[in-house]
Amino acid sequence: MNMPTSWGPTLQSLQQSLLAMPPVAALQVHILGWQDGRLQLGAPLAANVNDKGCAFGGSLSALMTLAAWGVVTLTLAEAGHTADVFVADMQVRYLAPVFEDLQAQAGFEEPAAATALVEALRQRGRASARLQAQVALQDGTLAATFTGRFVAIAQGGAQSG
Amino acid sequence: MNMPTSWGPTLQSLQQSLLAMPPVAALQVHILGWQDGRLQLGAPLAANVNDKGCAFGGSLSALMTLAAWGVVTLTLAEAGHTADVFVADMQVRYLAPVFEDLQAQAGFEEPAAATALVEALRQRGRASARLQAQVALQDGTLAATFTGRFVAIAQGGAQSG
Numbered sequence: 001m002n003m004p005t006s007w008g009p010t011l012q013s014l015q016q017s018l019l020a021m022p023p024v025a026a027l028q029v030h031i032l033g034w035q036d037g038r039l040q041l042g043a044p045l046a047a048n049v050n051d052k053g054c055a056f057g058g059s060l061s062a063l064m065t066l067a068a069w070g071v072v073t074l075t076l077a078e079a080g081h082t083a084d085v086f087v088a089d090m091q092v093r094y095l096a097p098v099f100e101d102l103q104a105q106a107g108f109e110e111p112a113a114a115t116a117l118v119e120a121l122r123q124r125g126r127a128s129a130r131l132q133a134q135v136a137l138q139d140g141t142l143a144a145t146f147t148g149r150f151v152a153i154a155q156g157g158a159q160s161g
Numbered sequence: 162m163n164m165p166t167s168w169g170p171t172l173q174s175l176q177q178s179l180l181a182m183p184p185v186a187a188l189q190v191h192i193l194g195w196q197d198g199r200l201q202l203g204a205p206l207a208a209n210v211n212d213k214g215c216a217f218g219g220s221l222s223a224l225m226t227l228a229a230w231g232v233v234t235l236t237l238a239e240a241g242h243t244a245d246v247f248v249a250d251m252q253v254r255y256l257a258p259v260f261e262d263l264q265a266q267a268g269f270e271e272p273a274a275a276t277a278l279v280e281a282l283r284q285r286g287r288a289s290a291r292l293q294a295q296v297a298l299q300d301g302t303l304a305a306t307f308t309g310r311f312v313a314i315a316q317g318g319a320q321s322g
Contacts, residue, residue: 023209023220026187048184056184057230057248058223065219087218089254094247 007031010077014070027059029066037114038107039070045101055098055143060135064146065090067106068131072117072150075108079118083152088128090148098135098143106133109147117152125154168192171238175231188220190227198275199268200231206262216259216304221296225307226251228267229292233278233311236269240279244313249289251309259296259304267294270308278313286315 007015015031018024028047032040041063048059065087072085108114109130120127133146168176176192179185189208193201202224209220226248233246269275270291281288294307 017212021211021217022207023188023211023217026208027184046183047187050182050184051178052245052247056182056223057251058219058226059184061222061226061251062217062219065222069218084213086213086258087255089252090218090222091250091252093250097247 010074013077014074017073018066018070023062024066027062029063031070032103034070034074037071037075037111038105039067039074040103040105041067041070042104043102045099048102052097053099055102057092057094060094060098060102060104060144061090061092061146063102063104064092064106064133064135064144065148067104068133068146068148069150071106071108071131072129072152075114075117076121076152079122081118081121081152082155083121084155085150085152088149088151090146093145094143095145096137096141096143098137100138102135103138104133104135106131106146108132121152121154127152171235174238175235178234179227179231184223185227188223190224192231193264195231195235198232198236198272199266200228200235201264201266202228202231203265204263206260209263213258214260216263218253218255221255221259221263221265221305222251222253222307224263224265225253225267225294225296225305226309228265229294229307229309230311232267232269232292233290233313236275236278237282237313240283242279242282242313243316244282245316246311246313249310249312251307254306255304256306257298257302257304259298261299263296264299265294265296267292267307269293282313282315288313
């Protein structure tokens, strides 16, 4: 895995976390970008194709879940926190079949949620936030949308930053 | 892959469809049982483990999606139909971490939906139904729940049965 040298340690750590999970490595999930609080992940169609020649619905939801999970993880890491981040619930709508490599993008549902999440984790060792994500085709067509709630729990109660 | 000799051709065909999808083969999904309109699927924890040593949320939702998709596919196959079956939307709640091999079970949300699905596909070449699924731990604890809508489209407009 060649990671861009421009990536900071938190982004390199996230890519390593993704590769360390067997089901995520199998789907060949990789980071495409992280900017302005939005994380973009990609995965090749060949590793995620279904019986109809398009992307497996389970792969699309997994990719969006991971993108949203990554936003929470990166936001906390950049604020100096190490936390276990769990998905609590999610809603997915499938709008169009995907016959190309998969690209998902995620961010907080409310812009102020990132600051609130960091503050809550610092104060209580536990925090939650709602994220949204989507898969769009190369021509801009929305193929799938995701909303979900994530819970972060400070590791071992130790909180730095 | 050794399949039980008691399995009929539709169940064997479903297992082959699962293995033919790279992301599903990677998660090592296999059929555990099909009885009274309910399909049970399993997958080993090792192939589906996350960074916290428990089952990846994306694997749990994929397994429940596949179990529900399988119920629609098997119901139509047993009625003599060949159809493409797509997931249209889904809602998942994660209730407890899974530190053991994964087991999901799915069925129609309403018992009468199976008959209505077959009849609608026969008449219009297209049909939809709501399914529910769940992942339970070996001690009976509910670990995740799923509801979702699936759409079936008769292949090539040809309808037998």
